[in-house]
Amino acid sequence: MRTKNTPGVARRELILGAGAAALVAPSILRAQDAGSVRRNTSGFRMHNWQDHFDRLGNGIIISDTRSRALQQWTTDGRMFIYPTSVPMTDELTRRGYTKIVFKDPAPDWTPTPSMRERDPSLPAYMPAGPDNPLGVRALHLSWQYYRIHGTHDTRKIGRRSSSGCIGLYNEHILEVYDRTPVGTQVKLI
Known part of the structure; x- marks a missing residue:
């Protein structure tokens, strides 16, 4: 009626x-x-890749540490957005331009010297597997020690919880990993 x-x-x-x-x-x-403090998808700040890069090239990833979101554009212009974990403090946060230099299908983990200094109980090395903090895939950035990677600890997503890396749910890093060629442009803001 x-x-x-x-x-x-x-x-x-x-x-x-x-x-x-x-x-x-x-x-x-x-x-x-x-x-x-907004920790859900409505809190994501959308970016236009053209505001940060001249061309799409191999694709683009922009990770916004404030809104805790990663945006990915593929070579054909499709855009995807994911919630992330971000570094615990501004001192651990690196910002600026970098790129993907290596795709790791089964990441192992060696804590950085500064991580071992902050927490001496960390293991010296951890092989790939369900206890590994890098999850099921990792994208190595051109900056030493910095990665975009998965995590088995889903409580970390949406929080300031990493020692410098950008973390994604394992199911999300699988998607990003499959769409990301080596050489993809990255900007952390």
Whole structure:
């Protein structure tokens, strides 16, 4: 049944829409609060690759450490976005331009010297496997020790939890890995 005041809109749709708006409005107001921390997909800040690079080339990855999101563009211009973990502190965060120099299908892990200094209980080496903090795949950046990698610890995604790397859910790094050739341009902001 259509109402006279809302042509083309069913009364039930109008009532459901108003009810949904009332439920969502408080969260919208909270999200607009400058002091709030947003950890869900609605908190992602979208970027245009053209604002950072001159051409798509082999593809582009932009990882935004503030909104904790990774955006990937393929050579044909398709864009994908994923939630990430980011470095624990600004001192551990490296920003700027780099590129993918190696694709590791079964990453092993050796903690960096600074990681061992902060936590001497870390193992000297860990082979690939379910306990490895680099997850199921890793993309090595041209900066020593820095990676975009998976993680088995899903609690880390959306948080400041890494020692410098950008972490993705294992199922997401599999997708990014498969679409990313060596030489892909990367920018961490």
